[in-house]
Amino acid sequence: MVAISDKAPKLLGLKSLLNAYLDHQKTVTTNRSRHDLDQALKRKHIVEGLIKAISVLDELIQLIRESNDKQDAKNNIMQRFGFTEMQAEAIVTLQLYRLTNTDIQTLEREASELDETINSLNEVLNNPKKLVQTIKKELKQVKKTFADERRTNVERDVEELKIDMQTMIPQEDVIVTVSREGYVKRTSVRSFTASNDERPGMKETDDLTFFKEMNTTETILIFTEKGQYLYVPIHQLPDIRWKDNGQHVANLVPISPEDRVVSVIPVEQFHEDQFLVFITKNGMIKRTPLSEYQAQRFNRALVALKLKADDLVRSVDVTNGKDEVMIVTRLGYGLRFDEEEANIVGQRAAGVKAIALKDDDFVTSAFTFDPTQVKTMLVTTQRGAMKQVKVSLFTKSSRAKRGSTMVRELKRSPHFVVQAWPVTTESNAFVARTENGDTEHVEGGSIKEYDRYQTGNYVVDTDTSGMIEDVWPYIDHSQKK
Numbered sequence: 127m128v129a130i131s132d133k134a135p136k137l138l139g140l141k142s143l144l145n146a147y148l149d150h151q152k153t154v155t156t157n158r159s160r161h162d163l164d165q166a167l168k169r170k171h172i173v174e175g176l177i178k179a180i181s182v183l184d185e186l187i188q189l190i191r192e193s194n195d196k197q198d199a200k201n202n203i204m205q206r207f208g209f210t211e212m213q214a215e216a217i218v219t220l221q222l223y224r225l226t227n228t229d230i231q232t233l234e235r236e237a238s239e240l241d242e243t244i245n246s247l248n249e250v251l252n253n254p255k256k257l258v259q260t261i262k263k264e265l266k267q268v269k270k271t272f273a274d275e276r277r278t279n280v281e282r283d284v285e286e287l288k289i290d291m292q293t294m295i296p297q298e299d300v301i302v303t304v305s306r307e308g309y310v311k312r313t314s315v316r317s318f319t320a321s322n323d324e325r326p327g328m329k330e331t332d333d334l335t336f337f338k339e340m341n342t343t344e345t346i347l348i349f350t351e352k353g354q355y356l357y358v359p360i361h362q363l364p365d366i367r368w369k370d371n372g373q374h375v376a377n378l379v380p381i382s383p384e385d386r387v388v389s390v391i392p393v394e395q396f397h398e399d400q401f402l403v404f405i406t407k408n409g410m411i412k413r414t415p416l417s418e419y420q421a422q423r424f425n426r427a428l429v430a431l432k433l434k435a436d437d438l439v440r441s442v443d444v445t446n447g448k449d450e451v452m453i454v455t456r457l458g459y460g461l462r463f464d465e466e467e468a469n470i471v472g473q474r475a476a477g478v479k480a481i482a483l484k485d486d487d488f489v490t491s492a493f494t495f496d497p498t499q500v501k502t503m504l505v506t507t508q509r510g511a512m513k514q515v516k517v518s519l520f521t522k523s524s525r526a527k528r529g530s531t532m533v534r535e536l537k538r539s540p541h542f543v544v545q546a547w548p549v550t551t552e553s554n555a556f557v558a559r560t561e562n563g564d565t566e567h568v569e570g571g572s573i574k575e576y577d578r579y580q581t582g583n584y585v586v587d588t589d590t591s592g593m594i595e596d597v598w599p600y601i602d603h604s605q606k607k
Contacts, residue, residue, distance in 0.1 A: 175213025513582025
């Protein structure tokens with residue numbers, strides 16, 4: 127163990143530790159004995175002066191009465207009888223009742239005892255054996271005074287003490303937000319309620335990608351497009367006011383500056399019957415039990431799935447194992463199939479092919495859905511066209527197929543799908559951003575339904591605002607919704 131030895135910390139074994147303790151006790155006993163010897167010698171000197179003073183008592187009293195003050199009396203005593211200053215001080219402060227025969231005997235007895243103490247202390251200081259004997263005697267006295275039965279048991283095999291840290295977390299309902307640019311925070315319900323439905327503190331170019339009331343005992347999984355995920359307990363999120371900007375996830379867990387957040391999954395419990403479905407840009411799908419993403423370490427980014435060098439994660443959804451999958455590509459192909467088409471694999475697996483892509487095509491959007499809850503999806507092209515399309519128009523197939531087209535093929539100024547999002551009662555408003563940085567707020571209800579081959583409504587003037595680069599659901603945090 128580490129202990130202080132010779133005024134410095136050292137790593138000591140049992141023998142070295144005992145020797146260091148004994149050396150320390152020798153130092154302590156020696157210093158104490160020197161101090162006690164000094165005090166005994168001073169006291170003996172005073173006692174000798176008092177005994178001598180009693181032998182010339184009448185003369186002393188006469189001399190003191192003739193003196194002007196205390197200091198004059200001390201000087202006269204020192205000059206007349208040869209007392210030291212210490213003895214003279216003791217004489218002038220002596221009370222008269224101490225001059226009885228009984229007290230004289232007490233002084234003589236004290237002088238004898240002081241001689242014995244001085245001789246004993248000198249022996250301790252000058253004889254190493256006597257010093258060791260003194261230490262032994264004192265340690266035996268400590269044992270006699272404080273000895274009692276051992277209150278703990280020393281056993282070969284003991285039960286490991288496990289502490290459930292979850293039970294030590296104060297439970298509190300909070301508002302958790304994550305922005306598209308990766309800024310995260312938790313906010314007290316009180317601060318949120320006092321916001322009067324203002325948007326949370328964010329950069330002007332940023333927007334919400336996740337908003338939910340959660341408990342501090344719960345967790346969020348933040349997935350990035352490079353195939354990593356961050357396991358973030360809610361109680362470890364920075365507590366920040368609603369109107370203030372959040373903290374970037376890279377300040378919580380280091381991630382690459384080029385990486386970005388693609389999905390945030392709230393988790394109350396890691397159930398075995400829930401799954402995470404991943405879809406990648408190159409058309410791969412992976413399905414893994416949610417429970418495999420329960421982590422013990424929170425200080426680094428973890429591997430969510432294995433990606434090829436040129437691949438990126440497009441979507442991550444949590445399912446009950448019975449949902450359907452919709453995949454949409456840039457060239458306008460859509461493929462619909464049951465999630466059970468993808469076998470369950472481990473956390474670090476790469477997955478299997480989800481859709482057969484043309485050489486110049488890639489996945490722009492993907493989502494899982496319950497067909498009883500999702501009837502249409504909002505499809506947006508780079509030329510500013512939007513339309514709602516019934517998912518039922520896409521015949522359910524098996525994975526690894528090409529799929530059905532959802533945009534008309536044009537040789538001149540063709541349409542390319544930027545995004546496709548499911549339209550639900552909870553997600554029926556969207557934001558479109560152009561290459562010039564302009565944004566357009568679109569209500570899903572204002573976009574009509576079209577068949578797979580129709581272009582749809584032009585909601586953005588691309589001649590002035592530029593081509594559409596991205597579309598995302600608008601998260602309404604209003605307390606009155």
